[in-house]
Amino acid sequence: MLTLREKYYDFDQISSKVFKCRRDDQFFTMKIVSILNEENQANNGVPYWIIREISILKELDHINIVRLIDVMTDGPDLFLVFEYLDNEFQADFLKNPKMFMYPQMKKEFLYQILNTVAYLHARKILLRDLRPENILVNVRTQVLKIALFGAARTFEAPLEAYSSSVGCLSYRSPEVLFQFGCEKYSTPNDVWAVGCIFGEMLLHRPLFSGPSDVELLDEIFTLLGTPTEETWPGVTSICGTCALMGPPQQPKDLAKEFPMLNPDGLDLLSKMLCLCPNYRISAEDAVKHPYFKGV
Amino acid sequence: METHSLIHPTLQLHLLLSLCSKFTHTRKKMETRAASKRKANAATIVIVEKQHPKRQRVVLGELSNLPNIIVPETQNPRKEKLQCRKNPNMKKPSLTNNTLSFPQIDESYDFEIFEYLHAMERKRRPMIDYVEKVQKQVTTTMRAILVDWLVEVAEEYKLLPDTLHLSVSYIDRFLSVSPVSKSRLQLLGVSSMLIAAKYEEVDPPRVDAFCNITDNTYHKAEVVKMEADILKTLKFEMGNPTVNTFLRRFADVASENQKTPNLQIEFLIGYLAELSLLDYDCLIFLPSILAASAIFLARFIIWPEVHPWTSSLSECLGYTPADLKECVLILHDLYLSRKAVSFKAVREKYKQHKFKYVANLPSPPHVPSYYFEEQ
Numbered sequence: 001m002l003t004l005r006e007k008y009y010d011f012d013q014i015s016s017k018v019f020k021c022r023r024d025d026q027f028f029t030m031k032i033v034s035i036l037n038e039e040n041q042a043n044n045g046v047p048y049w050i051i052r053e054i055s056i057l058k059e060l061d062h063i064n065i066v067r068l069i070d071v072m073t074d075g076p077d078l079f080l081v082f083e084y085l086d087n088e089f090q091a092d093f094l095k096n097p098k099m100f101m102y103p104q105m106k107k108e109f110l111y112q113i114l115n116t117v118a119y120l121h122a123r124k125i126l127l128r129d130l131r132p133e134n135i136l137v138n139v140r141t142q143v144l145k146i147a148l149f150g151a152a153r154t155f156e157a158p159l160e161a162y163s164s165s166v167g168c169l170s171y172r173s174p175e176v177l178f179q180f181g182c183e184k185y186s187t188p189n190d191v192w193a194v195g196c197i198f199g200e201m202l203l204h205r206p207l208f209s210g211p212s213d214v215e216l217l218d219e220i221f222t223l224l225g226t227p228t229e230e231t232w233p234g235v236t237s238i239c240g241t242c243a244l245m246g247p248p249q250q251p252k253d254l255a256k257e258f259p260m261l262n263p264d265g266l267d268l269l270s271k272m273l274c275l276c277p278n279y280r281i282s283a284e285d286a287v288k289h290p291y292f293k294g295v
Numbered sequence: 296m297e298t299h300s301l302i303h304p305t306l307q308l309h310l311l312l313s314l315c316s317k318f319t320h321t322r323k324k325m326e327t328r329a330a331s332k333r334k335a336n337a338a339t340i341v342i343v344e345k346q347h348p349k350r351q352r353v354v355l356g357e358l359s360n361l362p363n364i365i366v367p368e369t370q371n372p373r374k375e376k377l378q379c380r381k382n383p384n385m386k387k388p389s390l391t392n393n394t395l396s397f398p399q400i401d402e403s404y405d406f407e408i409f410e411y412l413h414a415m416e417r418k419r420r421p422m423i424d425y426v427e428k429v430q431k432q433v434t435t436t437m438r439a440i441l442v443d444w445l446v447e448v449a450e451e452y453k454l455l456p457d458t459l460h461l462s463v464s465y466i467d468r469f470l471s472v473s474p475v476s477k478s479r480l481q482l483l484g485v486s487s488m489l490i491a492a493k494y495e496e497v498d499p500p501r502v503d504a505f506c507n508i509t510d511n512t513y514h515k516a517e518v519v520k521m522e523a524d525i526l527k528t529l530k531f532e533m534g535n536p537t538v539n540t541f542l543r544r545f546a547d548v549a550s551e552n553q554k555t556p557n558l559q560i561e562f563l564i565g566y567l568a569e570l571s572l573l574d575y576d577c578l579i580f581l582p583s584i585l586a587a588s589a590i591f592l593a594r595f596i597i598w599p600e601v602h603p604w605t606s607s608l609s610e611c612l613g614y615t616p617a618d619l620k621e622c623v624l625i626l627h628d629l630y631l632s633r634k635a636v637s638f639k640a641v642r643e644k645y646k647q648h649k650f651k652y653v654a655n656l657p658s659p660p661h662v663p664s665y666y667f668e669e670q
Contacts, residue, residue: 044502045519046526048493054531055494059415071531073523122407187404282403 004072004079020084027084028069035076050078056125057148064116066136066147085136085145093137093144094200103260105142106201111287111295112144113194118283121187130193131168132200169213170206171196174220174227175277177213178235188277191286195272202258218246224275225251232276264291409544412536413613416582419535421467423578430470432477435575441466441484442572443638448485448508450644452500454492456565460537461491463572468535469525479521482513486521494533538568541586541612548611549590563593563653566645570629573638580622587612588622592630595623595666596658603666620667627662 008030010022019030035046057068070081093109113135120127127148136145173192199207208223210216221227226248227235254266261269268291271281281289422428426435442463449459465487469475475483485505492499502515513521526533542564550560567589571577577585590612594603604616628634632642645654 045489045522046493048499051490051493051526051531051533055533058530058532059534071527073527121404123411124404124408284403284407 004074007070007072008081021081029082029084031080031082033078033080035078046078053148054078054080059123060120060125060148062116062119064112064144064146065119066145085138088138088140089136089145091136091147092133093135094132094197094204096137096139105139107292107295108142109137109144110194110198110201111292113146113197114283114286116144116146117190117194118287121190121283126187127190127193129168130190130197131171132197133168135197169211169216170209172216173277174217174275177217177220186277187282188280191272191280191283192277194283194286195269198269198272199258202260214246220275221246221249223252223257224273225249227275233278235276262291264289264293267291412540413583415534416536419468419532420581421464421578422471425467425471426575429472429474431474433470433475433480437477437480438466438470438575439573439635439638441480443640444481445484445488446569446572446640446644448488450640451508452492452504454488454500455495456539456569457537458488458491458495459569460539460572461495461533461535462488464535464537465490465525465529465533467578468529473524473528481509482517482521483525485509485513486518486525489518489522490525490533536582538571538582538585538589539565541583542568542589545586545590545612548608549593559651559653560593560597562645562650563596563656564589566641566650566653567592567626567630569641569644570635571626573635573641574625574629576625576634577622583612584614584619584622585626587614588619588626591616591619592623592626592662595662596630596656599659616667623662623667627658630658631660 008021008023008028010020011030012020014020014029017032019032021028021030033050035050054068054071058071061067066085067083068080069083070079072079072081113130117127117130127146130146134147136147137143171193173189176189196207208216208219210219225231226246229236254270255261258266258269268281268286268289271289272286274280426433426438445459445462448454449456449462462484466483469483469487485508489499489502489505502518505518506513506515546561546564549564568585571585571589580588587608590608591603594601609615625634642654644650646652
């Protein structure tokens with residue numbers, strides 16, 4: 001079996017743990033993951049999250065997902081070899097000024113995100129931490145790539161990690177913020193995150209940005225209204241009169257908040273940002289929404 | 296029972312049993328703490344057993360002392376059986392609300408996930424004849440001894456059924472590509488279970504626990520090294536579907552149209568699935584076929600007068616009774632101890648109250664052939 005240095009060469013450091021390297025005429029991105037980190041001093045072998053993450057990545061083959069090509073070991077380190085994305089792929093895609101030049105481009109990118117999320121959900125995989133920083137785009141070719149490492153997990157993986165601490169605060173769904181219980185973390189949470197990204201693409205700023213759970217929920221309810229038993233069955237029995245609910249608020253008119261959206265776009269956005277996870281549109285259905293006609 | 300041996304089956308059994316008794320007084324390194332407790336609580340029974348020798352289970356410590364008495368039967372190569380038929384009319388599988396179900400699954404993806412699992416079960420399956428083609432020292436009997444012991448380990452550490460099934464799957468996949476010596480087979484077993492526990496459990500046992508359970512036959516460094524070897528050999532592809540993956544999706548359908556409590560049939564299906572782990576012959580069947588066959592047989596055992604299969608089961612699982620016949624008959628032989636008779640851990644486990652004593656349920660000696668005919 002070839003060693004790391006025999007298989008890959010021309011190493012070029014990108015950051016402390018990331019290298020650009022070559023094999024034959026192809027470039028790759030190599031990420032170093034240390035197995036013996038602080039929490040694993042007792043040498044309990046390969047950390048559970050690495051086993052789960054790599055297993056997930058090995059199952060995926062999709063144009064919009066940064067592909068894991070190879071896994072190599074060398075002492076206490078794992079070397080993850082990913083497809084190389086050239087300089088035209090910009091991380092944190094919403095910070096790219098060209099992103100907002102063409103409305104059609106936003107629609108194209110939203111479609112690619114939803115298509116990828118639907119692909120993952122059909123393979124029992126939850127994203128959990130979908131946010132602009134994990135999305136890279138090539139504006140010229142209009143191809144988008146989601147970097148999954150460190151974010152995804154399977155539906156059937158243990159429940160302990162389905163905590164309210166997952167994901168960037170701004171993109172967390174109300175049910176996670178409510179701490180509904182770990183078993184409730186599911187596919188609708190990813191759709192909520194895509195809805196937040198959609199809103200951010202349109203407004204050029206985060207849709208919700210509260211610094212804490214309570215303030216974030218208040219922002220959500222200010223825009224979408226406070227949930228009731230009609231709009232979210234079971235919400236009162238779980239939350240009761242908890243402080244997180246705040247004073248009752250009426251939903252705002254999304255057409256006024258998002259004047260740049262046509263009726264189809266407003267319909268899709270409202271379905272993705274539906275407060276009740278059971279009523280929220282699935283990624284699979286969102287991809288088929290009339291808003292994407294012609295994409 | 297099909298045997299891959301040039302020795303007469305009865306003689307083979309006597310040989311095995313004499314080997315077992317030969318090591319009765321040796322230190323049984325591989326016992327679990329639970330087994331030790333049981334032994335302490337049943338000291339008088341042990342004395343009685345010494346007066347009236349019965350078949351004894353080969354403890355795992357004696358694996359390396361077993362001769363290679365099972366010889367491949369070259370004239371009759373094993374054929375892969377019953378590939379899952381693509382059923383274009385297959386309904387969305389019903390998701391369950393019982394103890395096997397996972398509430399995180401969005402029902403709108405049921406069909407896609409089911410299709411995906413079917414593709415994955417083919418892609419990540421072991422060789423069906425690795426003992427004959429790859430292994431020099433490991434025999435089918437040794438494999439069964441190892442699996443039987445892992446059932447006890449899983450019980451001792453209260454591990455999920457998924458963890459046990461995945462462990463055995465990793466063992467079979469590893470043995471399909473890499474020869475292992477007798478002395479390291481148990482190391483492969485504990486390291487596989489370590490990986491499976493990390494993949495499945497909320498709070499997986501640490502490496503130390505897996506060393507302890509072997510009475511420190513292996514050092515921590517050896518277990519960790521073997522873990523890395525398994526991960527590398529299996530290319531970190533640890534998410535393969537098992538029988539349990541499919542059972543979890545069909546637990547509700549299994550007891551349809553019946554008034555018996557769900558739990559009994561659920562435990563019986565789980566028992567049959569675990570019995571299948573013992574039998575190397577079951578490798579010829581896809582996990583989805585084993586799952587469907589376990590459901591068929593469990594329904595037959597509980598309601599022998601009623602046809603075990605229904606149109607909705609056919610639509611949901613994608614198999615007809617004819618597809619399942621061979622697998623059902625093997626599972627039935629296992630259930631009636633006509634196969635793998637000397638392996639007791641699974642049987643003892645399901646004789647407990649917490650599993651509704653399903654291992655004690657009576658079963659007719661034969662499944663009527665007309666149950667396998669097209670309806």
